[in-house]
Amino acid sequence: MWDDLKDSSFTSEAPDPLKEANIYAQLINSDRHYYLESGIERIIADAPWINKAQLISEVVKYYDEAISRIPSFTKFPEAKIWVDYVLTRDKKLMELANLSKQDIAILRSTNDYLTFRGYKQFGIKKKKNDEKCRTVFIVETDHGPMHIKNVDDPITYWKPSPPLPEKAHISKAWWYHKRFIIDGVGSGLHIDDEPEEIFPLPVLQMVNMYAYDTFSAVEFLKKYSMFWGGCNIIIFDRKYNAVAIEKCSRNFFELFQQDELTGSVHVSGMVCRDPSSPQAKYQKEKRTEYMKLFNLPDDGPDACFWNVCDKLEIMLRENLRNLGNKPKSDDIIKLFIAPYPSGLRKDALKLHPQQGLTDYTLMTRCTFFEKKKFLLWQRKSADEGGVYPDSPEICQYE
Incomplete structure (x- = not known):
């Protein structure tokens, strides 16, 4: 724990x-x-x-x-x-x-x-969704349980947080007072079928009141499935039970258990990892409907964006599996902070000539729970040059 x-x-x-x-x-x-x-x-x-x-x-x-x-x-x-x-x-x-x-x-x-x-x-043509991030939880690495996430977005309004203290009391750690953690990435649809329930219940806030571990959180979120969506999430609790949920639509709920080889769970933005699942087929159907509605080409910025999202998901999934059981944490960190296409970090990534804003990895967050250590890479703001740091800020909790 x-x-x-x-x-x-x-x-x-x-x-x-x-x-x-x-x-x-x-x-x-x-x-x-x-x-x-x-x-x-x-x-x-x-x-x-x-x-x-x-x-x-x-x-x-x-x-x-x-x-x-x-x-x-x-x-x-x-x-x-x-x-x-x-x-x-x-x-x-x-x-x-x-x-x-x-x-x-x-x-x-x-x-x-x-x-x-x-x-x-x-008949409004929506600009492409920003698929902000990938996130992973691994039960066992050479430094114990580990959680790491890239936060991606255009750099236009980005302002880094104040620097981390080198040391702090454990009660100040972001995870300390939580029974379980839910971390997610954006994964919405341009067009979605309206569900039966549309009252704006804050389900991802409600779950913290009624659930006490990963399993009860899954049960609650599934019960209230029609009230939330447009995101993929991972859940892990204080005993390191973990799952992933993909939910591009309020009309679906797709659960993934920990990988048998690595013990990891992960999610990527704008992706359904199993193309044969009902949700993935629905996602493809709605994207096709959107493209036909606006006469969009198969090689346009929207289709290109979705294809790259799939490639990043495959890169993440395959690299995690290739690292095997009890991977080295340095290898996982390298995957997240190495620039695309060798890694997952985005540096003004422009996927298509007609793309508007370019994508950046604005920060990478990494937590070692048993070591009580938090690492943070924060990109400089655009006014300060937008540089991604060579080394992280580190806070050791005591």
């Missing part, structure tokens, strides 16, 4: 909706244009034939419908306090940030509306 906390040290209380509303209100008030207007502006820029007022009207209509579709408390008894939480949080947020009904609808429902209805209704 990664610490000596007793079960009684963990709490299972719902978060305070007023506290979260206050935090989010401060963010909105720091840049109201970014949070309340820039998203709609980008959509109109991509599809100037759309009537802005009509688009916003449809988003508001969807929001009203979503929050009115209260899930059955007989079928989903845990949802009751969370429905109250969502409604109270948003009501308080509207007061604190002086938001209109239109504002809160844009904040909460634009993405879901577009994915389930809007892209087809208005």
